[in-house]
Amino acid sequence: MNLQQAGEYLDTLDAVEVEVVALQQRQAAINPAVSVPRLDLYTSKRPIVRLDKPAPAGPHADESSLRFTWEYRSPEYYDGGGRRWWWSSPTMRPSLCPMALHNGSSIVVCRGSLSGQKMFLGIKLLLKRTCRCIIHKSDRGIGGAMEAVAKMEGIAASKQVGVARSNQVWAYVIIGFLTLLTMASYAVHEYYIYVAAYIWFGFVYGMCLQYGRFCFSSAFRDLFAVGVPRMAVGIMIAMILFGAVSAFVTATGNSTYHAAPYGWHAVIAGVVFGVGMVLTGGCASGSLYKAGEGNVTAMLVVVSISTSLAIFADIGGWLNALVPNSWHESALAKGLPAELTVGDGWLDQYLAGHVWNQPILTYSEWLGLTGPWVSAYVGSVLVGIVLPASVLLVVVYVIWYRKGYLRKRAEEGKQHEGFATELTGYWSMIAASKRTAIAGLILGIAAGLHMYVMNGIQLKFGVQNFGSILKELGYTAGLSYKGTVFDPGYWYVTTQEAQWFGWLFNKLGWDNTHNIFFGYENGLPNPLLNPAGWMSIALICGAAVMALLNNEFKWKKTSPELAMWAIIGGTLMGIGSRLGLGCNVGAFFVRVSQGDVSGWLFGIGMVGGAYLGVKFFNWWTERKMAREMAAFEL
């Protein structure tokens, strides 16, 4: 390898450009012209290669004293089809790139800031393929370029580039399974398009959640725990987008949403749920997407929430003693079917005797707005979401973000006071995590479209609820007394989880259909015929596909400590979501986005619960750290 000497020699010549001729080899694994960029690293001259010009042959070229050689050794990480390549030259023209990229390279290293970036775009255009590019910012000659190469090789070595083959296969298997299911069920009956719509929206939700690591739990918890506003911002963005899209759906009379009663119960439910979600480490939707990443603890959380929901929905006995007599009386006075035994069971008496007596209010009603467009956009979106979200983000900015931002500005020698600076700081907080913001954006739009699509399908088939379809198809088992099954028409998480385990308990012999939750409202359909249940399964699948394609899927087993938190927290989340008639998605995200007053109440509760949960974990962490630190002096 005498490229370096060749480069040094070229530097002694009195010329700006040197033409390099790549001689054809009798045996060559690669195009010999790829040695040119390497030569370029060692010389300040501008090498020119003319690929279209035939190389001179014969003894003259072979024996020339200006001949240099470079032995190419393929490093280990290029195995598997030579997917990576590096290229460094400030003078290289895009037309030369196919030579370097002939093996389907996925990395290009460009030296030089602007020219490098421009060149990379040229390469992309030329090859019409996605390359990963590391642009070496400052042009510091060989040293700088070598540094960039080393950086790239580090990345290549850590196997960050390129998706493992087995991952790709699994991703295709999952997508193939859902596609096949969609087509096969449609072939059986066109009614199943109803389930397919839930499936594919669930799939999109899963992909977004995983991509943005979108976790409601961390939104509240990380503020108190580590002072990080990333997720809180992401959720506000998603809610504003969801609100804006679904306001259109509502204004055109296509909404599937029904407002929920509001009152203290929503706040208390939020607190219980909030403590639970800090203990488990993920909210109801977060646990689903993490289950898709191969996280066994998250799977345990899902099981724990589901079990607790299923039990809590029917349990009476000594819990009946906790119900105030007025609730009991009021529940009996509702005149519900006698089979329901409304007077027995904690949740029944809570629902029929208390929650149903609470008022229902949307922001547009509160403001006395009339007209579909005004109430949707002014009432729900502006007053219901944008104003409170902006105010909340100002609070978050002042408490958790401002100080760090201003300090950084001061360090960089930029202006660090004044209203304009505060405004840029506010914006920089919002734009800080692009991934989260993008996920929130797509999630919000998808959630709004979901309502629109479900309503369209209901209109097409002339039904209000999937229960009618099941009846027509001849499946009457598991329908509620009203002939319905759970079919929210939008994103929801916990009720279908309750149904999975409720159905299982029912098959095991627990007669749990004499209550409002399963018996009167949601039914206990076979999980294979549960549209909302399929949405959650598809959500897990979507998250798994996204994780596989980003090399982030990993089986992660649980530990006794984590399993304990998962079970305790999951149980609390189950109880909280029954009290609040929904989880972080159904009771908070959806209700806020629909301009329902009860949404923020549940949210306030969740913030309080998260605060308490973090207080507890702070104490717990401190205790464990102290034990570790006993071994050494700081």
Add this chain to the structure above:
Amino acid sequence: MKFEKKSEGLYALDVCGYVCPHPQLYTKKALEKMKDGELLELVFDNASSGESIAAMCESKGDEVVEKNTDSGKYTWKIKKLAA
């Protein structure tokens, strides 16, 4: 969880196997205990914690000097800086 002193000014924290919020909480606590300029070698395998830890360091003024990833396992070097 393992927190140890490797040498003067260099600490190692291993929170592999933990899910949110434990890795970020332990990291925060460890950095709080350390002195300015000292280095923490952090190993964790919960991807979403990485987002929070990076943002936390950014806002506190600590510097993530090195980020290495090996099949789902993250090894970061964090230098505590005076705020």
